[in-house]
Amino acid sequence: MSAAEILRAAAPVETSAPVAGETPRLRIQDVRLEYATRGKTVVAIDNISIDVPDNQFAVIVGPSGCGKSSLLYLVAGLAQPTSGEILLGDEEVDGPGPDRGMVFQSYTLFPWLTVRENVEFGLKRRKMPAAEREAIVNRYLNETGLAAFHDAYPKQLSGGMMQRVAIARALANDPKILLMDEPFGALDSQTRNTMQKLLLRVWEENRKTVLFVTHDIDEAILLGDRIYVMTARPGRLKEEIIVPIARPRTMDMVMDPEFIAVKRRILELLKNEIKDDEH
């Protein structure tokens, strides 16, 4: 049986499935992105359309340079599409906003603020009363295992701990959508596994809509409800895969036949892309 057949045959699983008839909050419609560099036009993204169902964990994978980060930047409102539109509910995205939280690969903490102050930053800017702020910050410090480090400064933390702070900070702002661009890409493999487990646990408690970019196929399958596989540049949507693995997820699920079938399918899709690229 091919990987695609195993996937089709896999029993439907209980996941945070979209409610029929509801319009998802995040819709990427016919989006094209061109960059102009030194008189040349580079098409980074070519007519991508994706509906991300609410409260799902959506992952984007694809060959290097296919436009994954660019797509996330567009949703974040840090860049504008050349054509097409990105909708959050009924509103077109035309800039960054507190309804979208970002976690990047490189550490983006404020070095002069403590862990607690970093997590509290957005809430303070919104002038939330101190008692309410403290309760929210404590909740996310606890959820991310940072309570004992609340007074530390970023330079005293390891890479994994800094990413915990970035995740806690993003969640504390209660965004509608969490955008994560290779958040564990700079970590060693053991820390990466620890962070994947932590994110699984925290996500299962919060169930935010997530759009997550990664190069790591195991990570994509372990975390995702659905995976969008992109073509080589110019990035188009090659296939959307619904991950037929129940939650809560655990690391030992990497040995499950469904996990292996999804992995085979993604590898097949990516292998063809790299071949296509060479001709």
Ligand SMILES: Nc1ncnc2c1ncn2[C@@H]1O[C@H](COP(=O)(O)OP(=O)(O)OP(=O)(O)O)[C@@H](O)[C@H]1O
């Ligand atoms: N500011 C820019 N100006 C010109 N070209 C750009 C710019 N940013 C990205 N590109 C190009 O657009 C394409 C897509 O880049 P992007 O970083 O979105 O891809 P990616 O899939 O995230 O890459 P990677 O997997 O290597 O992180 C690449 O060819 C890149 O060189």
